[in-house]
Amino acid sequence: MWLAMLVMVCFSVLQKKQKRLLSCARASITQGLQGGWQREPPSLDKDEPGASFVTLTLQGRLRGCVGSLEVRQSLIVNVWQNAFNAAFRDSRFPPLDQEELGDVQIAISILTPALLLAADNEQDLLNKIRPGVDGLILEEGIHRATFLPSVWNTLPKSQDFLLHLKRKAGLADDYWSSSLKFTTYQTISFTE
CATH class of the missing domain: 3.30.700.20 (Hypothetical protein ph0010; domain 1)
Known part of the structure; x- marks a missing residue:
């Protein structure tokens, strides 16, 4: 009780x-x-x-x-x-x-504190991010972008989520480098 x-x-x-x-x-x-x-x-x-x-x-x-x-x-x-x-x-x-x-x-x-997410390749990253749960920050040199977890509502497939995040960061659709840095976070969200 x-x-x-x-x-x-x-x-x-x-x-x-x-x-x-x-x-x-x-x-x-x-x-x-x-x-x-x-x-x-x-x-x-x-x-x-x-x-x-x-x-x-x-x-x-x-x-x-x-x-x-x-x-x-x-x-x-x-x-x-x-x-x-x-x-x-x-x-x-x-x-x-x-x-x-x-x-x-x-x-x-x-936002919750961001946690570094190690990924050997794109498929490894796609296997590690949790649709509907994780926000993702992508960083590569001067390129940086994020999607809040709510973006999964419009981009529910991991491949599409990452593709659009790369575009938002100004990177090519097929871009991959060992220097890419990814961090994840979650959110507590509320609206009027």
């Missing part, structure tokens, strides 16, 4: 934290639209360090996605800055406008 109560308390805390982070992200975007955006939330509570991605969708289509792969600041500040950047600085999209704000949906993905 005590274990069930502990699970309920932890779930309640997690729900409150999720609501707080989603509220923070929306406030950052709203403040950006009003022209008075600051680098940190106005009421900054102490928070643990963390890395996140903030994804914006409008009518089910991607409208912006910006994030951090490394932990460099508190999670709430990271979400605040990534929300603003997803709305106004994602180079793939024009800045969000006031008319879109009411319809945009915000999703936040909190």
